[in-house]
Amino acid sequence: MDLRELYQQVIVDHNRNPRNFKELPPPCSHAEGHNPLCGDKVTVYVHVEDDVIQDVTFQGDGCAISVASASLMTEHLKGKTLSQEKDLFESVHDALTKKDSEIDLMHFGKLGVLANVKNFPMRVKCATLCWHTLEAALANQKSVTTE
Amino acid sequence: MSKSAHNLETFFDVERYRKDFPALHQEVHGKPLAYLDNAATAQKPQQVIDAISNYYSNHNSNVHRGVHTLSGRATDLYEGSREKIAKYINAKSTKEIIFTKGATEALNLLAYSFGEHAISAGDEIIVSGMEHHSNLVPWQLLCQRKNAILKILPITKKGELDLALLPELISDKTKLISVVHTSNALGTVNPIEDIINIAHTQNIPVAIDGSQALPHTAVDMQALDADFFIFTGHKMFGPTGVGVLYGKEAWLEKLPPYQGGGDMIRTVSYTHSEYNDLPYKFEAGTPNIAGVIGLGAAVDYIQNIGIHNIQAYETELLNYATEKALAFDGLNIIGQAEHKSGVLSFTIDGVHPHDIGTIVDFEGVAIRTGHHCAMPVMNFFNVPATARASFAFYNTFSEVDALFVALEKTKDMLF
Numbered sequence: 001m002d003l004r005e006l007y008q009q010v011i012v013d014h015n016r017n018p019r020n021f022k023e024l025p026p027p028c029s030h031a032e033g034h035n036p037l038c039g040d041k042v043t044v045y046v047h048v049e050d051d052v053i054q055d056v057t058f059q060g061d062g063c064a065i066s067v068a069s070a071s072l073m074t075e076h077l078k079g080k081t082l083s084q085e086k087d088l089f090e091s092v093h094d095a096l097t098k099k100d101s102e103i104d105l106m107h108f109g110k111l112g113v114l115a116n117v118k119n120f121p122m123r124v125k126c127a128t129l130c131w132h133t134l135e136a137a138l139a140n141q142k143s144v145t146t147e
Numbered sequence: 148m149s150k151s152a153h154n155l156e157t158f159f160d161v162e163r164y165r166k167d168f169p170a171l172h173q174e175v176h177g178k179p180l181a182y183l184d185n186a187a188t189a190q191k192p193q194q195v196i197d198a199i200s201n202y203y204s205n206h207n208s209n210v211h212r213g214v215h216t217l218s219g220r221a222t223d224l225y226e227g228s229r230e231k232i233a234k235y236i237n238a239k240s241t242k243e244i245i246f247t248k249g250a251t252e253a254l255n256l257l258a259y260s261f262g263e264h265a266i267s268a269g270d271e272i273i274v275s276g277m278e279h280h281s282n283l284v285p286w287q288l289l290c291q292r293k294n295a296i297l298k299i300l301p302i303t304k305k306g307e308l309d310l311a312l313l314p315e316l317i318s319d320k321t322k323l324i325s326v327v328h329t330s331n332a333l334g335t336v337n338p339i340e341d342i343i344n345i346a347h348t349q350n351i352p353v354a355i356d357g358s359q360a361l362p363h364t365a366v367d368m369q370a371l372d373a374d375f376f377i378f379t380g381h382k383m384f385g386p387t388g389v390g391v392l393y394g395k396e397a398w399l400e401k402l403p404p405y406q407g408g409g410d411m412i413r414t415v416s417y418t419h420s421e422y423n424d425l426p427y428k429f430e431a432g433t434p435n436i437a438g439v440i441g442l443g444a445a446v447d448y449i450q451n452i453g454i455h456n457i458q459a460y461e462t463e464l465l466n467y468a469t470e471k472a473l474a475f476d477g478l479n480i481i482g483q484a485e486h487k488s489g490v491l492s493f494t495i496d497g498v499h500p501h502d503i504g505t506i507v508d509f510e511g512v513a514i515r516t517g518h519h520c521a522m523p524v525m526n527f528f529n530v531p532a533t534a535r536a537s538f539a540f541y542n543t544f545s546e547v548d549a550l551f552v553a554l555e556k557t558k559d560m561l562f
Contacts, residue, residue, distance in 0.1 A: 001176075003509045007502075007560045015561065016497075038501045038517055039531035061531050063501035064561055123505060 005116040006123070007064065010072075015064035020057040020074035028055070032143045033133030035125055040066045044074075044133040051082045056134070063126050065117060070130035072111055082138070089131055096124050159460040164452060165541045167192040178511030181546035186331045186490055186537030187515050188381045189362060191445075195385060198444035199437045210436055211410055211427070225436050228443030229426070235446045236376070237367040238393055242425035245392040245399070246439050250358040250379035251281040253392035254325075256429060257354060257375055258285035260402040261323060268294035271320040273313075275337070276302040276527060277330045280520045282356045282377075286325065300326070302527060306333040306482035313345055324353045325375075328360035332521035332535070333482025334465075334490025336360070343372055352398065358382055358390075362539065363461055363488045365454045374398055380438060384539075385445035389438030392429070399425050406431040457540040461489055464538050468547045475551060477558075481533045492519075492533045495557065500534040503557050510553035512546075 024030070024045035033042045042060035046053060056077050058070045077085055092111065095103040096118050106112040117127045136144040165171055168190045173180050182190060202224060208217035210225045226241070233241045247253040266272070272286050276299050290297045298316050301309045308326075317324075324346050329336050339355050346353045352374035357366060362383040368376060375398070380389040394402075404411055404422055408431035413421045422428045449457070468491050472478050477496040495503060504516035515535045518525045525532060536550055 003506060003560060006505070012561055036518075039525065040501070041531065061499075063499035065502070067499075120505065123501075126501065 001119060006120050008113045008116070010110055010113040011064060011068040014068035014071040018058075018067050018071040020055075020071065020078075021059060022057050023059060024055060024057050029137050029140055031133050031136035031141055033060075033129045033136070034143065034145045035062075035066075035129050036145060038063065038126070040126060040129055042066065042070055042130050042133050044070070044130060044137045046134060046137045048082065048138070053077050053080050053082070053085060058130060058133075062129070063123075065123050065126040066129050069114060069117075069127040072114070073130050073134065076109065076111055077134075085134075085138070089135060092131055093128060096127055159456060159540075161460070161541060161543055164192075165543075167194065167448075168541055169193060169196070171541060175511045175513070176509045178509075179549075181512045181542075181549045183536040183538065183542065183546065183550060184513045184515050185362070185539040185542075186359060186382065186519075186535065188387065189384045189539050190541070191384055191386065191441075192448050194448050195441045195444045199386060199441045202437050202440045209433055221436060224440045224443075225434070228439045228446075231443045231446050232391060235450065236393060237369050239369060240396060242396050243368070243393050243399065245394065245426045245429040246434055247390045247392055248388050248435060248438075249381070249390040250356060250377050251390075253377040253379075253390050254281050254354075254356065255285045256392055256405040257325075257377070257394075258289045260405050260429075261375075262289040262293060262295075264402050265322050266293045266295050269320060270295045270322045271298055271318060272296070273298045273300055273316055273321060273324045275300045275308050275326045277306070277308070277333060277335060277337075277521065277524050278325075278327050279331055279356065279358070280522070282325055282327055283523070295322075296320070302524070305484055306330070306335050306528075307484045308335075308337050308342075310338060310341060310345075313342065317346070317349060317351065321349070321351050324351055326353070326355060328355050328357040328366075329363070329488050329490075330482070330521070330524070331359045331490065331537075332519040332524045332533070333484065333492055334487040334537075335482055335484035336364075336486040336488050338486075339373070340371065347372065359490075360488070362449075362457075363454075364458055368393055380442040380445065383442075383445055384448060385442035386435075386438045389435050389442050391442075396425060399429070404428050404431070408432045410434075452540065460540055461538055464542060464544065464547065465489060465491065467544055468536065468538070468550070471547065471551050475554065478554070481528050481530065489539075490535060490537045492535045494530055494533055495554065498557050498561050500532040502561060503534045503554070506557040506560050507550065507553035510549065510556060512550050512553045514550070 028047035030045040040062035045057045047055040056074045091103045094101045095105045105115040132144050170190045206220040208221040210222045229241045229244050233244045343353045354375035355373045357378040361378045376393040381387040411431040479494050481492040500516040517532050
C-alpha cells in the first residue's frame, strides 16, 4: 500500500489551503466536534434557508485528513438541499465505516479522494469528524465527539 | 553518527540486549521496526516472557491459600518478586510493597485510602502542572468527594516545575503533595528530592509517580524519603496489568483498606472483619500472580545490565536525538528542561502530529502522537497534540537516524 493513496494531492492541497475556513455569524447554527484521542477540533457553521444549505463553513485544528475532509465537505454541500445532504452523509459514512460497503465515493466528485481513508482504519475518524459535526449543527446540538 | 555516540554504542553492547526482545525483530510496512514508543509501553525481554510462561506451565496455582505443593511454589515465586522489588528500590521492608494492577490503580488506592484517613473539607492537596491524568483525576475525584481543594504547581515555558512557587502554595491546610518524577509527555526529570525536603520541613507527606522514571534510573526509597512512591510494570519491561504502591510502613498501617475481599482479611464474621497485616491489607482478591512474577523477572533483567549503564547509554541517545531535532527545519521541541530522560516531544510547523505518526509508521518508525494522557500540559504549550519519540536502552543510534529520515518524508508528503 502506498501512502500517497491516503495523502493524495487534493487532500494535501485542501489541508494547506482549506476552503470556506471561516466563521459564520449568528443566527446560523454551528456545532463543535472533538476527537479527544488525537486532539482534532472542528467547528462547523451552517446557514439553511428554505431547506437549502445557503452556506457552510468550518474552523478548527486537526490533521490533514480531518481538515481536507471538512474543506471538501463544505465545498461540496453549498447549495445542496437538506435531503441531498442527508443522502451524502449516509453515503460517506457508509463508504468509510462499513467493511462491505458498495458505495463508491468516486461518484461524488472530489470527495472520491476520501475513499482510500478506509484502508487506514486508524484514520477513519479523522475523516468522519466534520460530517458528524455538521449533522450536530443541523440538529442544533452544540457538540459531538468521536473516539 | 557522532564519534562519541558511536564509541558508546560499542561500549554498551546494544545488539546483545536487542536479541533478548523478540518483538523488536520484525518489519513494519516492509521496513525494519524502530520502536520509539517506550514511554507508552516497553517491549518485553524473553526472560520476562519465559518467567510468565513458566509460572503458567509449571506452577499455576493460587497464592497464600492451600497447603498443596503448587500453591507453595506459586506463593514463593510471588513473594520472591516482592522481595526483589523491595530490595531493588531499597524499601525497608516487603510490607511496604503493595501490588496493584498498575500505576493508575496504585494512585486511586492512595487517593481513596489517604483521603479517607486524612482529608476533610477545606483541606488542600498539591499536584504539579505536568501530571499524567492518573496523578490528577484521582485527586480531583477525592477533592469533589471531600470538598477539598486541589492546587497546581505551575510549569515554566521550558517545561520545568516552577519550584520557587511551591512554598507559596503550601498552607497549614496542605495534607499531601503528589508529583511526577519524570514527565511522560515532556521527559522532564523533576527535582523530587527538593520537593520532598520542602514538604517535610512542614510535615507534609509526599507521593511520587515514578512510572516514567523506573525504566531509566535507580531509586532508593530510604535515601529519597518519599512517603509514597508509585510505578507501573509495563514501562520497565514487565507485563501489563501490574504496578506497585510503595508506602512507608507507618503510613500504610494508618490507612484504611481500598477494596474488601479475600486475602485482605484475617477473620470475618457477618458483621465484622479484622484486616490482614501489611501488605495484604491492600491486596484484596487473587492478584495478578503471573504479572508480579514477570515484573520480578524484569527487575532481574535490568539489574543484570545495570541501571547506571542503561542511564549512561540513554543519555547519549537522547542527546543525539535532541541535536538532530534542533537541526531539523521547522521542528519545535516541546519540553526543554535542563534534566530530561528518555523523551523527545515535538511538533513540526504545518504538519499535524497525527499525520507525522501515520507517515513515519510507513517507514517502520513507531512513535506516539496525541496528548499523552496529559491534556493540561498540551493546553499549557498551546498545542493540540505532540509527536513523541521515547527511548529505551535497546534503541540504537541508527533508529534515531531512521526517525529523522522518516520525518523528512512527512514534509515531502504534505508540502
